[in-house]
Amino acid sequence: MIVMSDRELVKVVDLYKHFPIRTGFLSSLRSRNGSSIKAVDGISLSIRKGEIFGLVGESGCGKTTTGRVILRLLEPTKGRVYFGDVELTELEKDKLKRYRREMQIIFQDPFESLNPKMTIRDLVVEPLEIHGIGDHESERTELVSNALEEVQLTPSEDFLFRYPHELSGGQRQRVAIARALILRPKFVVADEPVSMLDVSIRTEVLNLMLDLKTKLGLTYLFITHDLAIARYMSEDIGVMYLGKIVEFGDVHEILGDPDHPYTQALIAAVPVADVETKRQDIPIKGETPQPIDIPKGCRFNPRCPYAFERCFKEEPELFEVDPGHGAACFLYDEFHNGRIERGRIPTSNSFSALAQSQP
Amino acid sequence: MPPILEVKDLKMYYETMKGDIKAVDDIRFTLEKGEALGLAGESGCGKTSVALAILKLLPYNAKIVSGELLLDGKNILTMSDDDVRKTVRWKRISMVPQAAMNALNPVFKVSEQITEAIVFHEQVPENEAKSRSLELLKRVGIDPSRADHYPHEFSGGMKQRVMIAMALACNPEIIIADEPTTALDVIVQAQVLKVIKTLQDELDLSMILISHDLSVVAQTCDRSIIMYAGKIAEDASTKELFTESLHPYSIGLIGAFPSLAGEKKRLKSISGSPPNLLNPPSGCRFHPRCPHARKICVAEVPPLLETHERHYVSCHMVNRHHEYV
Numbered sequence: 001m002i003v004m005s006d007r008e009l010v011k012v013v014d015l016y017k018h019f020p021i022r023t024g025f026l027s028s029l030r031s032r033n034g035s036s037i038k039a040v041d042g043i044s045l046s047i048r049k050g051e052i053f054g055l056v057g058e059s060g061c062g063k064t065t066t067g068r069v070i071l072r073l074l075e076p077t078k079g080r081v082y083f084g085d086v087e088l089t090e091l092e093k094d095k096l097k098r099y100r101r102e103m104q105i106i107f108q109d110p111f112e113s114l115n116p117k118m119t120i121r122d123l124v125v126e127p128l129e130i131h132g133i134g135d136h137e138s139e140r141t142e143l144v145s146n147a148l149e150e151v152q153l154t155p156s157e158d159f160l161f162r163y164p165h166e167l168s169g170g171q172r173q174r175v176a177i178a179r180a181l182i183l184r185p186k187f188v189v190a191d192e193p194v195s196m197l198d199v200s201i202r203t204e205v206l207n208l209m210l211d212l213k214t215k216l217g218l219t220y221l222f223i224t225h226d227l228a229i230a231r232y233m234s235e236d237i238g239v240m241y242l243g244k245i246v247e248f249g250d251v252h253e254i255l256g257d258p259d260h261p262y263t264q265a266l267i268a269a270v271p272v273a274d275v276e277t278k279r280q281d282i283p284i285k286g287e288t289p290q291p292i293d294i295p296k297g298c299r300f301n302p303r304c305p306y307a308f309e310r311c312f313k314e315e316p317e318l319f320e321v322d323p324g325h326g327a328a329c330f331l332y333d334e335f336h337n338g339r340i341e342r343g344r345i346p347t348s349n350s351f352s353a354l355a356q357s358q359p
Numbered sequence: 360m361p362p363i364l365e366v367k368d369l370k371m372y373y374e375t376m377k378g379d380i381k382a383v384d385d386i387r388f389t390l391e392k393g394e395a396l397g398l399a400g401e402s403g404c405g406k407t408s409v410a411l412a413i414l415k416l417l418p419y420n421a422k423i424v425s426g427e428l429l430l431d432g433k434n435i436l437t438m439s440d441d442d443v444r445k446t447v448r449w450k451r452i453s454m455v456p457q458a459a460m461n462a463l464n465p466v467f468k469v470s471e472q473i474t475e476a477i478v479f480h481e482q483v484p485e486n487e488a489k490s491r492s493l494e495l496l497k498r499v500g501i502d503p504s505r506a507d508h509y510p511h512e513f514s515g516g517m518k519q520r521v522m523i524a525m526a527l528a529c530n531p532e533i534i535i536a537d538e539p540t541t542a543l544d545v546i547v548q549a550q551v552l553k554v555i556k557t558l559q560d561e562l563d564l565s566m567i568l569i570s571h572d573l574s575v576v577a578q579t580c581d582r583s584i585i586m587y588a589g590k591i592a593e594d595a596s597t598k599e600l601f602t603e604s605l606h607p608y609s610i611g612l613i614g615a616f617p618s619l620a621g622e623k624k625r626l627k628s629i630s631g632s633p634p635n636l637l638n639p640p641s642g643c644r645f646h647p648r649c650p651h652a653r654k655i656c657v658a659e660v661p662p663l664l665e666t667h668e669r670h671y672v673s674c675h676m677v678n679r680h681h682e683y684v
Contacts, residue, residue, distance in 0.1 A: 058544035058545065058546070059544055168632040169632075170632055171632075198401040198402055198571070198632075198633070199401060199571070199573075199612060199615050199616065200401060200611060200612060200615055200628065200629040200632075200633070200648075201628075201629075201632055202615065202628075203615040203626045203627070203628035203629075204628040204630070206626070207625065207626065207628060225544070225545075227545075227619060228616070228617040228618055228619050229617055231617060231618075231619060231623070232617035232623065232626065252623075255619055255620075256620075265546055266545060266546060267619065268549075269545040269546045269548065269549035270545055270574075270619055271548070271549070271552070271572070271574035271575050271577070271578045272574055272577070272578065272618070272619065272620075273573045273574035273577045273601060273613065273616050273618070281553075282546060282549055282550070284546055287514045287515070287516055287517075287544075287546075287547055288544070
């Protein structure tokens with residue numbers, strides 16, 4: 001039994017999700033142990049009450065799978081998830097339903113997550129029906145109206161009997177938010193909630209989510225590939241690479257002074273809407289490998305400009321760099337044990353020097 | 360020096376059962392030799408339609424209502440399709456399409472696809488075309504030993520590089536890159552943008568880079584145009600556009616981007632959403648969302664005027680219409 005502090009709402013301990021690859025009969029004879037896609041490969045994190053925890057990473061790094069496994073929309077392969085003092089991963093399916101009320105999800109694509117044949121009222125009332133909230137139709141409709149007003153779809157009567165195709169992308173995502181929040185959850189997983197929206201609409205949805213968080217005392221796991229949005233929304237972030245968190249800590253600390261070489265590359269690669277800033281050369285070669293064949297040792301070693309012997313043999317755990325700030329990189333362990341000097345520790349500035357020294 | 364490409368009062372509509380969608384409505388701009396021009400705006404603002412019109416690659420229901428496209432002074436729109444195919448497309452203007460991952464033919468080796476384009480456009484022997492295709496692959500950073508691989512053996516970033524090599528196959532003067540990095544992750548995006556920028560400089564190409572991401576445009580282009588609902592809102596040097604933007608839409612759009620540095624402030628949003636171009640709003644198309652709109656903005660379409668040197672804005676307020684003075 002893991003003790004949760006009062007301030008923690010969600011705690012994830014050593015979580016794995018591997019998807020087996022189904023092969024044909026003949027190839028299954030050839031190789032006994034079927035390979036699998038290691039979407040989530042040993043993740044631990046904890047989310048404080050009332051905080052927005054940002055999970056960032058490139059496509060295919062496993063951030064969406066992590067969000068779904070935490071809510072048990074997907075069953076984990078291994079590992080534990082605690083919600084308050086309940087271990088979700090242990091619960092029977094029928095007991096889980098009670099907790100589903102308190103944990104909701106907002107999906108990425110509001111063009112696909114809403115049933116096109118249902119009216120907005122039917123879409124938003126559905127969670128109430130499933131959980132048996134409200135006695136009469138009129139009471140439920142009232143609750144739906146309030147929920148729509150809350151996400152600024154006003155006046156709500158104008159929206160109740162319309163269909164998703166009559167709404168713009170931003171309005172649809174508001175419906176999705178209303179659907180998630182009508183049950184008054186404590187914890188919401190927001191999976192790239194604005195990546196399908198245009199810039200001018202995106203901001204409104206982000207601000208709405210921030211306002212509702214304050215108003216309803218929510219806790220979010222905010223999944224995004226966009227570092228600038230993660231910075232805008234979250235307090236703490238975790239950076240994922242190939243199914244693992246490689247760096248975590250305070251968002252300003254990480255984005256201002258990243259410690260893991262991957263995070264450094266990621267930040268250097270973000271184009272900045274500022275003509276004065278010159279793009280840095282990034283000495284990271286190639287692209288993320290498939291999560292089927294994860295490199296041995298540190299999974300970033302084939303692309304890392306600093307990789308040394310140890311990185312090819314062992315897998316690094318998250319080493320504490322500063323209190324509350326960890327990086328899964330042996331350079332920090334070597335430094336703490338006095339085996340290398342501070343000068344060998346990479347900083348975001350040392351990238352440009354490295355890029356210039358390369359032919 | 361006269362511009363290499365001049366777009367004059369171009370109108371391109373899409374015919375639908377419900378009426379015409381006014382996707383490109385009275386657009387004019389110029390592209391100088393060796394210039395990198397950014398075309399930015401949200402989805403559905405007509406950026407890609409402009410590119411298709413320049414290549415005269417019109418979708419079946421599109422029609423050019425009016426306007427001229429002058430390539431070195433010669434109007435592409437009055438040329439026959441055959442002429443455009445033989446003398447303009449690929450040889451003078453070529454395109455890196457959106458979603459390049461799907462643009463390659465999966466059953467041919469990548470070098471074959473480049474070779475095919477060269478042989479079709481220039482009457483050269485196949486082995487010469489083949490060696491040129493290897494040269495091109497090298498230029499975009501693909502090892503020639505991979506030339507005989509099939510597209511599925513390449514990653515997304517590599518496929519995009521192949522598409523760039525293909526666009527350069529017949530030594531064009533103008534290259535139109537339509538969202539060349541949209542489907543790529545940031546690190547790969549940075550790598551590909553660098554290839555594009557380096558080649559543009561080395562080969563002295565004129566380029567139109569289309570993107571919904573203002574920061575990509577800011578870091579790659581000399582001059583930028585912001586489009587809104589089929590019209591040009593603002594056209595200026597990238598530096599001016601990002602530091603002293605004048606059109607309320609440009610200001611709103613730039614302000615809506617969260618940043619990676621600096622103080623964390625609440626972002627301002629633009630209320631409402633872009634209009635349906637079947638029935639665009641009267642007058643200034645931005646007026647229903649504009650915080651400064653007045654009567655004139657509802658009544659009259661604002662002309663695109665030069666506010667100061669090479670900085671064009673279509674806004675009654677910026678251009679000091681008497682209602683605002």
